Amino acid sequence: MIRIRPTVRRLAAVAAAGGLLALASCSSSTTPGALAAGDTFVVATAGEPDTLNPVLNYGVDGASLIFDGLVARDAQNRLVPGLAAELPTVSADGRTVTAKLRDGVVFHDGTALTAADVVFTYRTVLDPKVDSTLRSDLEMLESVEAPDPDTVVFRLRYAYAPFLQRLALGIVPARALSGQDVDRAEFNRRPVGTGPYQMESWTPGDRLVLTANDRYFDGRPTNRRLVVAFVADDNIRAQRMRAGEFDVAELAPKLAAGFDGRAGYRVERVPTADYRGVMLPMGNPVTADPAIRRALNLAVDRAAMVAGVLGGAGEPAYGPVPPTSEYAEPAVTGKPTADPVAATALLDAAGWRAGAGGIRARDGRPARFTLMYPASDSLRKELALAVTADAKKVGIEITPEGLTWDAIDPRLNSDALIMGYGTPYDPDFVSYKLFGSRFAGQGYFNPGHYKSTVVDQALQQGRDQSDPAQRKAAYSTFQKQLAADVPWVYLSYLQHTYVLRDSIDGVVPRVEPHEHDVANSLWWNINTWTRR
Missing domain, CATH: 3.10.105.10 (Dipeptide-binding Protein; Domain 3)
Known part of the structure; x- marks a missing residue:
């Protein structure tokens, strides 16, 4: 039986983390001007994912920070090219979709992205031996093929108007998962993607630490490290924000309102x-x-x-x-x-x-x-x-x-x-x-x-x-x-409510879906944030 929660699973310990506090302290001491080399942003969220594998439902709508899809969404949630060189084309009958890949994209381990990786990703979702909750999302997909290393062709059983939106799914490297039990693969906790950040460590119930991908096709991140702190309890998250441990924290509306007018902070209320x-x-x-x-x-x-x-x-x-x-x-x-x-x-x-x-x-x-x-x-x-x-x-x-x-x-x-x-x-x-x-x-x-x-x-x-x-x-x-x-x-x-240090620039709120933890949160574009 498929088991999925209305928010991502909360693995959830809320004990204070001395190492995280130290990271936050380094972050807050940055001098005005250009972002210092090695700088870290620390963000806090209530939800923690079960997995970091897009095939198993991680960041499927994009903005996962670790992976990219063939398409992405801009600040107005409009589709824009991601790993595809341009938006994929749709045939007149709506049943054939063709995507051409960008040149020169590499995974975090330096291997080149090819159409075979895209084919593998989508075929794995469709594989009945894989416990992917996304399979029913792709019922319209009859086949996916790679006629050459730079081209992917999707053939649909019937015309499906929002199919291009399904192409925001993060692409995984075929070589990392081929021949493995995908449901239990080590990749699910130590993933390799093409996104602006790559995996450093994941401590369940505590934090996820990501480092900048300097080979990112859309530009080197402006900050060097990102820590996502998992703090399930709303009140504890607010207390730790007040204590200066975080640069950004998602909070319940009433708790966020307590930071209105507070020196050094600002509140973002996101539709x-x-x-x-x-x-x-x-x-x-x-x-x-x-x-x-x-x-x-x-x-x-x-x-x-x-x-x-x-x-x-x-x-x-x-x-x-x-x-x-x-x-x-x-x-x-x-x-x-x-x-x-x-x-x-x-x-x-x-x-x-x-x-x-x-x-x-x-x-x-x-x-x-x-x-x-x-x-x-x-x-x-x-x-x-x-x-x-x-x-x-x-x-x-x-x-x-x-x-x-x-x-x-x-x-x-x-x-x-x-x-x-x-x-x-x-x-x-x-x-x-x-x-x-x-x-x-x-x-x-x-x-x-x-x-x-x-x-x-x-x-x-x-x-x-x-x-x-x-x-x-x-x-x-x-x-x-x-x-x-x-x-x-x-x-x-x-409205999703976040509290930020008021020294942060580059924040671009956009209309958010229900799930907004590691992916799709206010920090969807954190790779471009800077500090004053």
Whole structure:
């Protein structure tokens, strides 16, 4: 069974690291002017990856710092050439895509990149013996060939409009993984790529240390070393930022707000397609009831959550396609404030009657369930508490419970969970697996076992069609059916909040997806950052 979490796995120890503090101290002592040789940036994030192999789901949308794809994304998330000399060409029928490689690109070990490496990467994802969660992302791919060392040809089973976006996948060297058990290869922890940084060391639960790749095809990095500190607990991460250990730290909105106006720091609030919501499992007789789900959707006060829990760093959410997307369906939006009158009427009509303590029941079953959240995530905890308070007002009793991911895993089909996902790229990404019936119960792909023939058909049509109008109609149907069934109660789209030393220049925020740890974070272009 595929196991993937709504954020990357948190391996997670939070003990202070003396060596890391020493690195940070060196970094902060740099004199004004040009960046000193050997300078180090230290960034802190909550999430730690399970692997550093793109084939196994590391940095698949680009900006991984270690690898490059055939294409990359600029500051506006537009596709630009990466390892390809120019954007790949698409045939008139949409089923043949041809990429020409840049000249002179080498891997970190000095070996030349060739089309054979690209072919190997994509064939490995498609290999059923490899436990790649990306295989279903490439269902449209029939074959990939290298007619010569500089050319790659992808042949598709059907036209797939966003295929070029799938070419952001990092390319691995064939010689390093050929003939190996890819799932257990040493490469997964000591990778070799073509990116601006190369591997120095990885201490699980503590840090990843990367050094500059001076042969990087897009220019030598302006800083010599990068340390990514893994600190799962939000409050500890904030404390260590205040102590001067980090140059940049991702923080929950309220914690980041504590640095506003603080000398030596600045706060970046980055727009995202990253949503939070309550996943309601169909294996629980209370949360499986449509009346409970719809009433809870009416009862939550999204405006209050954005103002209070997020400190204004976000906006109300009603579905998985962000409002900024051309595919967003306006008809699915609701009221940002709670409507307890409508929620109460809906429950009354469904036979959920108020009983002792105001908690509703039907046929002897109380309207009661558990809402899980990862204990180290202060934002999800606050959202869980807010949902609990709103639900109580309409007679639904929720018990919030903070757990480790390992404790959450076996309870996904019986207990609700504060989850997060989201992508600014194409609606096919994420939603196809998250709501498709055939993915039900595959870890965090459709963990609540939601099944809808209408949704399945719409999602399939969305990826099968190349015509923009037909795709938009398919995703409109998908969003409307999801809003009617309420397998999730969407709460908010976040702004990702980061605290930085105010001496850092070159920071370019761009709209971020849900996952933003080592890859796709504010430091996506850190190889060009400098200090004053």
